[in-house]
Amino acid sequence: MRCSNCGKKFDYEKYYGICPKCGSLNKNGMTQAEQRSPGEKGSSLFLMFSLAFFCVVLVSSLVYASYYRNNYRYQLEEQLEQEFFDTEVTLEEHKVGEGFSCQGTTLTVMGAKVVDWKEERELPSGKKLVAVKIVGESIGEWEKKNELGFPYIRCGDLYYHAFQGYISQEHEERYEIPMFDEYALCRESHVEGWHLFFVDEQEQEFTLCWAERKYEEIDRIQTIHFIEIQLGEAGNGEKNG
Numbered sequence: 001m002r003c004s005n006c007g008k009k010f011d012y013e014k015y016y017g018i019c020p021k022c023g024s025l026n027k028n029g030m031t032q033a034e035q036r037s038p039g040e041k042g043s044s045l046f047l048m049f050s051l052a053f054f055c056v057v058l059v060s061s062l063v064y065a066s067y068y069r070n071n072y073r074y075q076l077e078e079q080l081e082q083e084f085f086d087t088e089v090t091l092e093e094h095k096v097g098e099g100f101s102c103q104g105t106t107l108t109v110m111g112a113k114v115v116d117w118k119e120e121r122e123l124p125s126g127k128k129l130v131a132v133k134i135v136g137e138s139i140g141e142w143e144k145k146n147e148l149g150f151p152y153i154r155c156g157d158l159y160y161h162a163f164q165g166y167i168s169q170e171h172e173e174r175y176e177i178p179m180f181d182e183y184a185l186c187r188e189s190h191v192e193g194w195h196l197f198f199v200d201e202q203e204q205e206f207t208l209c210w211a212e213r214k215y216e217e218i219d220r221i222q223t224i225h226f227i228e229i230q231l232g233e234a235g236n237g238e239k240n241g
Contacts (some may be wrong), residue, residue: 001026003019003021003022003024003026004024004026005019005022005024005026006019006021006022006024008021008022012026089221089222089223089224090222090223090224091223091224091226092223092224092225092226093225093226093227093228094109094225094226094227095227095228096109096110096111096227096228096229096230097109097110097111098227100225102148102210102212102223102225103145103146103147103148103212103213104138104139104143104145104146105136105137105138105145105146105148105185106136106137106138107134107135107136107148107210107225108134108135108136109132109133109134109208109227109229110133110134110135111132111133111229112130112131112132112133112229112231113130113131113133113231114128114129114130114131114231115129115130115131115175115177115196116129117129118174118175124198126200126201127198127199127200127201128198128199128200128201129163129196129197129198129199130196130197130198130199130206130231131175131177131194131195131196131197132151132153132194132195132196132197132208132229133192133193133194134180134191134192134193134194134195135190135191135192136148136180136184136185136190136191136192136193137185137189137190137191138185138186138189139189140185140186140187140188140189140190141186142186143186144215145215146185146186147182147183147186148182148184148185148210149182149211149213150162150182150195151195151208151209151210151211152208152209153197153199153206153207153208153209154206154207154209154226155199155200155203155206155207158200159209160197160198160199161197162195162196162197163195163196163197163198175196177193177194178192178193178194179193179194179195179196180192180193180194180195181193203231204230204231205228205229205230205231206229207226207227207228207229208226208227208229209224209225209226210224210225210226211223211224211225212224212225
């Protein structure tokens with residue numbers, strides 16, 4: 001140890017704490033500076049090292065988590081897109097009056113009829129307005145699977161979208177037929193309504209097509225249901241034009 005009086009180094013145990021040079025008694029064996037400085041310095045260094053190590057680990061973890069999350073998401077999207085292109089869309093044919101399952105709901109095409117044009121503007125040249133009756137059943141709750149897109153029709157090589165994208169409540173009252181909109185089975189468990197289409201004036205038959213969609217991270221068509229409809233025939237006693 002070092003004498004607190006004269007600074008001479010000596011063996012504390014051998015001389016019982018008495019400095020052999022100046023005879024001073026060193027009761028604590030070490031000066032206060034010698035007792036505290038090394039420990040305090042060591043503690044500070046350890047604390048600084050611990051904090052630095054913690055920061056490095058934290059930053060590394062965040063960077064890795066971000067990379068892993070982004071990489072996983074990219075791989076998942078890539079996998080789903082590949083499945084989308086690799087999966088063939090299935091076709092299912094049904095008959096008028098036959099119920100079929102579509103996105104967790106049950107749909108039945110009951111028949112079709114020609115509807116008188118009641119708009120102020122002229123009927124599109126060479127066309128007639130046809131209404132197709134649909135009966136649907138579901139759990140009647142707002143779920144994605146109960147939200148059905150609009151069907152379309154095929155006449156030969158031509159395809160026509162449903163007219164009711166432009167139908168308001170005023171139009172519905174004017175034609176005196178309830179519409180079967182895309183949210184119909186989200187509001188009620190049993191719905192009877194109509195879809196309107198423009199069809200070539202000379203056509204007496206057409207194919208109604210309804211795309212069934214599968215919802216994942218990406219939206220894709222799973223099945224296309226199609227029903228051949230004769231304007232001269234109808235299910236459930238519907239009268240056609």
